[in-house]
Amino acid sequence: MPTFHIELFEGRTLEQKRQFVEAITKATCDSLGVEPNSVDIILTDVKRENWATGGRLWSDAE
Template structure:
C-alpha cells in the first residue's frame, strides 16, 4: 500500500506509462509520507466503446 489503479483511454506509449508510474509514485511518497517501494500501480487501458458519459458511448462522441 498505497495501491493505485489507473483506468485510461487506450493509446499511450510505454514511455508515457513509464513516466506516469514514476511521477505518480513520487507524488504519493511526497504527500502521503510512504515508502517508494510500497507504492504499486496497476494500469488498465479502455476502448472508447467501453466508456459511457452522460448516457452516450465515448466512441460515439469522440472520433
C-alpha cells in the same frame, strides 16, 4: 501500502505510462511519507467503445 487502480483510454505509449507511474509514485511518497517500493499502480487500458459518459459512448464522439 497505497494501491492505485487507474483506468484510461488505450493508446498511451509505454514511455508515457512510465512517466505517469513515476510521477504518481513520487507524489505519493512526498505526500504520504512512504517508500517507493510500497506504492502499487495498476493501469487498465479501456477501449473508447467500452466507456460512456452522460449516456454516450466515447467511440461515438469521434
